[in-house]
Amino acid sequence: MRLLMKARPLVALLLLITLSGVCRAEITLALNKTFVQRYKDRATMTTNLNVDHYPDDAKPHGIARSGEDGDIHMAGRDSVFKLPLVAEIMNARFAPTAIQRLLDTIPEQAISVTGAWRVWFEHPGNTNHIQGNTFPVSTDSNPDHVAEIHPITKFSGIDVLSTFAEIKSTATPPKIYEAYPAETAFPYYEGLECTIKASNTAIMIASKKSIYNYADFYIELAGAPKEVSDGHLVLANVYESTSDEDEAVNAAPRRMVFVKGTEPANRLLSLPQGGRLHVLGIPRINLAEVYVIAQQNGATEVSVNLPYEMIIAAILP
Amino acid sequence: MAGMFGSTVLDVAIGLVFVYLLLAIICTSANEILSGVTKSRGNLLKEGIRQLLGNQPTSGAKNDPLALFEEFYKHGLITSMMRDNRHPAYLPARTFSTVVVDLLTKDRPGRLDVGDIEAGLKALPEGGVKESLLAVVHNTGRNLGEVQLAIEGWFEDAMDRVTGWYKRKTQIWTVVLAISITLLSNADTVQIARRLWRDPVLRTAVVEEAKIRAQKPRPSVTVEYPNPDDPTNPQITSNEGNTVSPEEQALLGQVLGWQNAMQDTSKRAWLERILGWILTILAICLGAPFWFDLLNKFVNIRSAGKAPDEKPKRPEKPKMAPADKTA
Numbered sequence: 001m002r003l004l005m006k007a008r009p010l011v012a013l014l015l016l017i018t019l020s021g022v023c024r025a026e027i028t029l030a031l032n033k034t035f036v037q038r039y040k041d042r043a044t045m046t047t048n049l050n051v052d053h054y055p056d057d058a059k060p061h062g063i064a065r066s067g068e069d070g071d072i073h074m075a076g077r078d079s080v081f082k083l084p085l086v087a088e089i090m091n092a093r094f095a096p097t098a099i100q101r102l103l104d105t106i107p108e109q110a111i112s113v114t115g116a117w118r119v120w121f122e123h124p125g126n127t128n129h130i131q132g133n134t135f136p137v138s139t140d141s142n143p144d145h146v147a148e149i150h151p152i153t154k155f156s157g158i159d160v161l162s163t164f165a166e167i168k169s170t171a172t173p174p175k176i177y178e179a180y181p182a183e184t185a186f187p188y189y190e191g192l193e194c195t196i197k198a199s200n201t202a203i204m205i206a207s208k209k210s211i212y213n214y215a216d217f218y219i220e221l222a223g224a225p226k227e228v229s230d231g232h233l234v235l236a237n238v239y240e241s242t243s244d245e246d247e248a249v250n251a252a253p254r255r256m257v258f259v260k261g262t263e264p265a266n267r268l269l270s271l272p273q274g275g276r277l278h279v280l281g282i283p284r285i286n287l288a289e290v291y292v293i294a295q296q297n298g299a300t301e302v303s304v305n306l307p308y309e310m311i312i313a314a315i316l317p
Numbered sequence: 318m319a320g321m322f323g324s325t326v327l328d329v330a331i332g333l334v335f336v337y338l339l340l341a342i343i344c345t346s347a348n349e350i351l352s353g354v355t356k357s358r359g360n361l362l363k364e365g366i367r368q369l370l371g372n373q374p375t376s377g378a379k380n381d382p383l384a385l386f387e388e389f390y391k392h393g394l395i396t397s398m399m400r401d402n403r404h405p406a407y408l409p410a411r412t413f414s415t416v417v418v419d420l421l422t423k424d425r426p427g428r429l430d431v432g433d434i435e436a437g438l439k440a441l442p443e444g445g446v447k448e449s450l451l452a453v454v455h456n457t458g459r460n461l462g463e464v465q466l467a468i469e470g471w472f473e474d475a476m477d478r479v480t481g482w483y484k485r486k487t488q489i490w491t492v493v494l495a496i497s498i499t500l501l502s503n504a505d506t507v508q509i510a511r512r513l514w515r516d517p518v519l520r521t522a523v524v525e526e527a528k529i530r531a532q533k534p535r536p537s538v539t540v541e542y543p544n545p546d547d548p549t550n551p552q553i554t555s556n557e558g559n560t561v562s563p564e565e566q567a568l569l570g571q572v573l574g575w576q577n578a579m580q581d582t583s584k585r586a587w588l589e590r591i592l593g594w595i596l597t598i599l600a601i602c603l604g605a606p607f608w609f610d611l612l613n614k615f616v617n618i619r620s621a622g623k624a625p626d627e628k629p630k631r632p633e634k635p636k637m638a639p640a641d642k643t644a
Binding site: 201235253293295299304 | 358
């Protein structure tokens, strides 16, 4: 008994060692450094997609909350991402021509798809994702993936820019999608963690599953928008509402991505001084920040808060 | 009594994690300073390139095996990457292949083709580069782009080895620094646990400071945009979580140290001391982010109001200047 009492400090140590094992269950994404350099400051990507699977009758999701977001998913293999890829048309009910085109796709015939590229650990599964590796043909429209084209802006030549709008049904009155509020989504995004390291040719990002696909929030610009080849990038603070008494829900200004030709991009350019925009956004990993971290630290693995930015998918009333 | 016992065990665990975290932060800072002073990444990159190009005389210097290597470093594309004569930490594969192809075909005017590269290689005296690149060219198609890609692949394979060297070197330095820090400060885990167990005042002070630390940012790299009008130019900034505060230093002084440490010189005391040092060295090698995460979990368990996996607390207010209303 006396021995046991004397060993109490060691009990503390054992407790420490036992509990220390709970920290990691991460999936690694390895991206080619050249890919990261090319896309880090771009809003969109154009790729040739072999559509391997889409829902029966190309029926879009219902409209409610969470995954019932009115999108249509298609899984496939592409020529640019070279990862298990899911492409999504937002507000798909309002893109009947594109849906018909999807129904007309022929297996193994690649079609051109343009849209906001997105890397997010929403459906990472249990295996690592290595860009360029071969992977099985998907038998599901939502396979394990971290790479997306979402939202699509052009599908096989069909312009769907008008789908960058509030998500709703075609009924009268329409049913409106309920996105995650800023006070739920942003503290979560801000707290996400990852590790980043680089080899001479690749950048590895390891993180856990991330959620909250669509967020409803207000932005106030922290700087001037910068035009890039396919859109506009701007730093902004995030708020829950239009109230001046609100505190920003983000720790530091976040980069917002606007796709050229969409309603959000047009509204951004006419935003009055100090004005706030009520928007619907989708998070994605900020590859510009990932790149600078990887450049700085090279092969030394660094733990960081997950660098993210928001694709502005719609202006909300 | 059982509750009190459990609480003390948890507080000792928090104290240990806190000490490990501070020591790991000190180790990381020392490693970064060392890496900067020794320019280790740039030096290793140069060594990797020396292994690739270092056994190849040129027609102008037939007896100098380092001739091609030296010409490589005199090329404008490479000198433009040097700052204050410091070797860059990275070299794009594309730049490497462009310089190598240019050196091989410098006497050939006009548009290049694969035949020019092949002729340039054949004109070289016997050497490692000639042998390797002729094999690369013969195993590729007759397309110049493909040959350049193959040369890039040759370089990237070598750079994977350089990355391996760098990683090993960093790991070795981490261990060396962990040993140094542990011995210099007499960071004996067994002794620290014993002090925290026996001294409730010290334990309480450590736990209070640990709670403050848990509220600080995670020790990591932070990215900010120095110019709010340029969202394409993020920069690495230092993070408050990467430094040890004066209060924490003072507390470390109370928990660690050599004062009265050698009173017991029995065999058993020495065994305990060595075990304590080894545990501390291993703990430091796990890195600061690991111990910070664990500290947060323990502090959350202790406060009992918040489960470890509850959603994260609201972030601090923006650090950057508020919106420029005229933007």
